[in-house]
Amino acid sequence: MPQLTIFSQLADELAQRKAQSLYRTRRVLDSPQGARVKLNGREVLNFCSNDYLGLANHPALIAAAQQGAADWGVGSGAAHLVTGHFTPQHTLEERLAAFSGKPAAILVSTGFMANLAVIPALVGRGDAVFADKLNHASLNDACQLARADFKRFGNNDVAQLERLLAQSDAKRKLIAVDAVFSMDGDIAPLADYLALAERYDALLYIDDAHGFGVLGDGRGTLAELSIDSPRIIYMATLGKGAGVAGAYIAAEQVVIDYLINTARAYIYTTAAPPLLACALHASLDVIEQDTERRERLQAHIQYFKQFFATELAGTGCELLPSDTAIQPIIVKDNATALALSQALLDADILVAAIRPPTVPTPRLRVTLSAAHSTAEVALLCEQIKRVLLECHA
The missing domain is CATH 3.90.1150.10 (Aspartate Aminotransferase, domain 1)
Structure with a gap:
C-alpha cells in the first residue's frame, strides 16, 4: 500500500513546530x-x-456533585430543548441571572461553545462584529463563523474602535471583547466600550471567563467596574473561578429567548450532566459567603x-x-x-x-x-x- 502523502505532510509540519x-x-x-x-x-x-479560588477540589462541591449524581444520574441524555433540561439546571440559571444582575440566563456546556452560540446567532451577513485583536481564540472563531463583517481593533484601543463603528453602515453591530485578557491579565476598558455601544447603537458582548468568581465580590468584571446596561450580553465560564465546568450567558429576557430559539451550538448539543449544576449551586454558595x-x-x-x-x-x-x-x-x-x-x-x-x-x-x-x-x-x-x-x- 503506498504511503499517504498527507501523513508525511503532517509529520513535516510537526517537525517544523519542534524546530521552532x-x-x-x-x-x-x-x-x-x-x-x-x-x-x-x-x-x-x-x-x-x-482554579483561582481553589474550588475544584472543595469538599462541599464534591459532596454536592455526589448527591447530584445520586439524585439525577450521570448523564443528561438529550439536548436542553428535548429532555435534557433538569430542575437543578433551571434553578441555577435563575440564580446566575440574579447574581449577575440580569433578567435571564442560560447554561452552555463550555465557554468556547457559548461564544460559538451567541455571536453567529446575533449577527450574520449584512451585520458587523467588532473585536479586540487579543480576544480569546473562541471569540475569533465565533466572529468568523458568523459571516458578518469582521472588524478587529488594537488591544484596548477605544479610539480605533470608534472609528470603525463610525465608518460602518451595518444593520446590526456587535462589539465582542474579553473582560480580562487570559494571557495578559489586564482588564478591558468596558465602560468606554459601553459608551460607544450606546453612541453607535451596538450590542456589547463580554466574555468574563477570568473575572467571574474573582472580581466584583465574585460577581465579575461588570460589578468590579460598576457598569451595566440592557445592551450588555454577559458570558462567564464556570470551570475557572467557579471550579466546576460549563458557562452561562446572561442578558435581557428577549435575548435569552432568541438564543434558545436560534443559537445552533446551544440547540444541537446534548446538555451537560445535571450533577454539574448541583456542584455549581454549592460553588455559588462559597463564592457568595467565603x-x-x-x-x-x-x-x-x-x-x-x-x-x-x-x-x-x-x-x-x-x-x-x-x-x-x-x-x-x-x-x-x-x-x-x-x-x-x-x-x-x-x-x-x-x-x-x-x-x-x-x-x-x-x-x-x-x-x-x-x-x-x-x-x-x-x-x-x-x-x-x-x-x-x-x-x-
Whole structure:
C-alpha cells in the first residue's frame, strides 16, 4: 500500500513546530486539581491552573456533585430543548441571572461553545462584529463563523474602535471583547466600550471567563467596574473561578429567548450532566459567603507584583501590568520560555510556557490561587528569581 502523502505532510509540519520550540504535549495529572498536584509520580507546586479560588477540589462541591449524581444520574441524555433540561439546571440559571444582575440566563456546556452560540446567532451577513485583536481564540472563531463583517481593533484601543463603528453602515453591530485578557491579565476598558455601544447603537458582548468568581465580590468584571446596561450580553465560564465546568450567558429576557430559539451550538448539543449544576449551586454558595478566599488571592497578587518590582529589575524580562491572578512574564524567545519553565519544573514548580500563536510574544504565565499559601507564593518568587538570574547571567 503506498504511503499517504498527507501523513508525511503532517509529520513535516510537526517537525517544523519542534524546530521552532512550538511543539505541544499534554501533561497527565495523577491527583485532583489544587495548589499542589501529582505530575508523573511527583508532587509539584501548581502555578498554571485557572482554579483561582481553589474550588475544584472543595469538599462541599464534591459532596454536592455526589448527591447530584445520586439524585439525577450521570448523564443528561438529550439536548436542553428535548429532555435534557433538569430542575437543578433551571434553578441555577435563575440564580446566575440574579447574581449577575440580569433578567435571564442560560447554561452552555463550555465557554468556547457559548461564544460559538451567541455571536453567529446575533449577527450574520449584512451585520458587523467588532473585536479586540487579543480576544480569546473562541471569540475569533465565533466572529468568523458568523459571516458578518469582521472588524478587529488594537488591544484596548477605544479610539480605533470608534472609528470603525463610525465608518460602518451595518444593520446590526456587535462589539465582542474579553473582560480580562487570559494571557495578559489586564482588564478591558468596558465602560468606554459601553459608551460607544450606546453612541453607535451596538450590542456589547463580554466574555468574563477570568473575572467571574474573582472580581466584583465574585460577581465579575461588570460589578468590579460598576457598569451595566440592557445592551450588555454577559458570558462567564464556570470551570475557572467557579471550579466546576460549563458557562452561562446572561442578558435581557428577549435575548435569552432568541438564543434558545436560534443559537445552533446551544440547540444541537446534548446538555451537560445535571450533577454539574448541583456542584455549581454549592460553588455559588462559597463564592457568595467565603470572602476570605478573594482577600487571600489579592494578597498573593500584591506580594508577587511587589517582589518582581523590587527583586527582578534588570533580568531582561518584563512583568506585564496586571491586577488579576494572571501574571505574565515576557521573555525573549520561545526557547527561553521553554527553558525557564523546565528549570522551574526541575525545582518542583509548575509554570506554563505560552508561545505563539496563542500569544504574540512568548512568556511564562503565572497564575495565582487562593489555594496557595503565602509561603508557597514566596517560594515561587525565589525560584523565579533564581532561574531568571541564571538565564540572564
